[in-house]
Amino acid sequence: MASILLKNVVKSFGTFVGVQDMNLDVVDEEFLVLLGPSGCGKTTTMRMIAGLEHPTEGEIRIGDALMNDIDARDRDVAMVFQGYALYPNMSIYENIRFPLRMRQVPKAKHDDLIRRAAEMVELGPFLDRKPGALSGGQRQRAALARAIVRQPQVFLMDEPLSNLDAKLRASMRVQIKHMQRELKVTTVYVTHDQIEAMTLADRIVIMNKGVIQQIGTPDDIYSNPANTFVAGFIGSPPMNLIAGTAQSGTFSSAGVRVPCPANLSGNITLGIRPEDCQIGGDNLQGQVYGVEPTGDITYLTVRTANKNIEIKAGREFRAPIDSAISVGFDTSRLYFFGEDGSRVGVN
Amino acid sequence: MASVRKSGGDNLLVRYIILGSWAMVCLVPILWFLTIGFRPRTEIIVPEPIYWPTWSLDAWRLLVSDWPIALYLRNSVLAVAGSVLIDLVLAIPAAFALARYEFKGREDIGFYILSTRMMAPAIVAVPIFFLFKNIGLLDSVWALMLIYAAINLSLVTWIIRSYMLDIPKELEDAARTDGADDLTILWEIMIPACLPGIITAAVIAAIFAINEFLFTLLIASTSKAYTMSVALANFTGGSDGVIYNAIALVSFIAFAPILILVILIQKHLSRGLTMGAVKG
Numbered sequence: 079m080a081s082i083l084l085k086n087v088v089k090s091f092g093t094f095v096g097v098q099d100m101n102l103d104v105v106d107e108e109f110l111v112l113l114g115p116s117g118c119g120k121t122t123t124m125r126m127i128a129g130l131e132h133p134t135e136g137e138i139r140i141g142d143a144l145m146n147d148i149d150a151r152d153r154d155v156a157m158v159f160q161g162y163a164l165y166p167n168m169s170i171y172e173n174i175r176f177p178l179r180m181r182q183v184p185k186a187k188h189d190d191l192i193r194r195a196a197e198m199v200e201l202g203p204f205l206d207r208k209p210g211a212l213s214g215g216q217r218q219r220a221a222l223a224r225a226i227v228r229q230p231q232v233f234l235m236d237e238p239l240s241n242l243d244a245k246l247r248a249s250m251r252v253q254i255k256h257m258q259r260e261l262k263v264t265t266v267y268v269t270h271d272q273i274e275a276m277t278l279a280d281r282i283v284i285m286n287k288g289v290i291q292q293i294g295t296p297d298d299i300y301s302n303p304a305n306t307f308v309a310g311f312i313g314s315p316p317m318n319l320i321a322g323t324a325q326s327g328t329f330s331s332a333g334v335r336v337p338c339p340a341n342l343s344g345n346i347t348l349g350i351r352p353e354d355c356q357i358g359g360d361n362l363q364g365q366v367y368g369v370e371p372t373g374d375i376t377y378l379t380v381r382t383a384n385k386n387i388e389i390k391a392g393r394e395f396r397a398p399i400d401s402a403i404s405v406g407f408d409t410s411r412l413y414f415f416g417e418d419g420s421r422v423g424v425n
Numbered sequence: 426m427a428s429v430r431k432s433g434g435d436n437l438l439v440r441y442i443i444l445g446s447w448a449m450v451c452l453v454p455i456l457w458f459l460t461i462g463f464r465p466r467t468e469i470i471v472p473e474p475i476y477w478p479t480w481s482l483d484a485w486r487l488l489v490s491d492w493p494i495a496l497y498l499r500n501s502v503l504a505v506a507g508s509v510l511i512d513l514v515l516a517i518p519a520a521f522a523l524a525r526y527e528f529k530g531r532e533d534i535g536f537y538i539l540s541t542r543m544m545a546p547a548i549v550a551v552p553i554f555f556l557f558k559n560i561g562l563l564d565s566v567w568a569l570m571l572i573y574a575a576i577n578l579s580l581v582t583w584i585i586r587s588y589m590l591d592i593p594k595e596l597e598d599a600a601r602t603d604g605a606d607d608l609t610i611l612w613e614i615m616i617p618a619c620l621p622g623i624i625t626a627a628v629i630a631a632i633f634a635i636n637e638f639l640f641t642l643l644i645a646s647t648s649k650a651y652t653m654s655v656a657l658a659n660f661t662g663g664s665d666g667v668i669y670n671a672i673a674l675v676s677f678i679a680f681a682p683i684l685i686l687v688i689l690i691q692k693h694l695s696r697g698l699t700m701g702a703v704k705g
């Protein structure tokens with residue numbers, strides 16, 4: 079159990095900078111999720127914490143100890159890899175036992191610990207099998223069991239659910255969160271799936287191109303995105319971003335008119351979430367581009383001169399394609415972003 | 426269109442006939458040659474071939490009484506097995522380093538190792554002869570063991586390296602975070618994971634070593650160090666002229682271990698022989 083601290087951490091591969099000047103403070107027992115598109119440096123960050131990659135610059139601390147010169151095997155960190163990385167020649171039992179043997183845990187304790195870990199991920203009946211004889215979900219749980227069998231200071235999980243089907247993913251998500259609360263081990267979890275991030279995290283770190291975009295609780299990130307990248311990444315569908323201009327208290331773009339803070343002017347991007355739009359109103363005029371009923375909600379796409387706008391309409395909403403439609407925005411939930419993409423006009 | 430991929434039926438039969446004929450073409454000479462080994466001498470050189478042999482152990486009796494075949498076999502086995510063992514002990518750590526550690530010139534060293542295999546052996550024949558003469562190992566099985574090991578080391582290293590490159594790095598990273606050091610990773614993770622590759626490399630090396638002729642001829646001058654390959658070449662059957670049935674039998678004894686080895690690893694063999702096509 080320990081906190082993790084990254085201070086001005088940089089990782090370059092030759093001239094390419096994979097992680098840029100990263101500052102991160104993971105609190106003891108926290109569940110922190112690194113979220114971002116593929117290639118944004120999540121895995122690299124995690125591997126640096128594990129000691130599998132050395133930072134080009136900066137400090138990494140676990141607990142209070144400086145880790146920069148500590149080998150991966152001497153950091154008390156357990157990692158779950160994206161491909162599970164089970165040892166193919168060993169049975170599941172031996173796989174789970176491997177970290178115990180390596181850490182010189184007394185032999186007499188092994189069996190007990192292994193069975194308890196296997197129990198926790200409901201893998202009891204499969205201990206004698208080789209990894210090759212397990213399904214994807216079982217392998218995933220075996221990898222989890224191997225990580226939890228010795229109570230490490232830190233769990234690192236790199237997209238552990240990305241190879242599973244949607245249903246299994248949802249049930250494993252709950253299981254992982256429950257397990258983390260029970261074991262109270264500081265956890266850093268990497269994913270590119272925002273639902274996973276929102277549901278699991280105490281705090282989310284959003285990354286793009288090696289740079290942290292925002293750190294905050296899921297609620298915070300959802301309701302106060304720091305920039306257009308975060309706004310456009312979180313939510314499904316994500317926030318609508320409409321480029322336009324602001325002048326004396328009004329934002330306008332082709333077919334769109336909303337009030338905005340009086341101090342904004344020039345090129346501004348308006349952000350509005352699909353659930354904050356309703357049919358009928360005078361903020362947006364356009365044509366129906368598509369209507370997608372899903373049962374509990376209907377997704378409506380409205381075409382304006384510049385852009386298609388996504389709207390979550392009521393479950394019974396239907397409209398013929400190309401019919402004219404007007405839309406109102408919840409003006410208390412408008413977001414404005416400046417030319418560099420960062421949020422402006424917040425009181 | 427539908428009939429093209431018709432499963433079973435005539436199609437399958439045709440395939441079996443074609444493959445069976447091909448197998449016959451390949452196997453008949455070997456079988457024929459095996460029967461020669463078990464015929465009386467009088468039945469071999471005749472104007473009209475005799476297809477249905479009279480079985481006889483004449484050749485076998487002659488071999489056992491006149492020819493130190495057990496000694497040759499022993500020499501072969503000792504030199505070949507020893508050389509393969511030396512190769513594995515040296516090649517596995519080298520392959521691990523070439524496959525996994527980052528260091529300057531890694532690719533160049535890897536290719537240099539393989540390129541030593543491409544040299545014509547005759548170029549080093551004379552230096553090798555004097556080398557072993559000076560260290561007093563002429564006409565010795567130990568010398569053959571060392572030479573076979575040297576000949577095959579590069580190939581064995583290269584094959585094992587190519588298998589190791591195919592093992593996901595994550596496996597090693599996992600072992601490292603679990604607390605394993607390099608030696609443990611090599612011994613408990615890498616070697617078991619690429620065991621098929623190690624076996625393939627060992628068998629290929631064994632085959633090359635069993636068949637080695639040039640250096641064996643150079644080093645071995647008496648039956649003290651003769652192996653099957655050289656003994657076979659020197660064997661004519663003794664004072665009674667060329668005894669073909671005995672020659673056939675000796676050839677078959679020399680050939681059988683290779684056949685057995687190839688059957689054992691045929692699943693992996695094509696992979697091992699095309700390892701250049703595998704990445705790196």
Ligand SMILES: Nc1ncnc2c1ncn2[C@@H]1O[C@H](COP(=O)(O)OP(=O)(O)O)[C@@H](O)[C@H]1O
Pocket residue numbers: 091094095096114115116117118119120121122123
């Ligand atoms: N060993 C490496 N050598 C060169 N570039 C690398 C290496 N590892 C990662 N990268 C690059 O760094 C960037 C971030 O990679 P990664 O951390 O794996 O991204 P993510 O896990 O967010 O998808 C990618 O563009 C990747 O190509």
Ligand SMILES: [Mg+2]
Pocket residue numbers: 117120121122
């Ligand atoms: Mg990744």
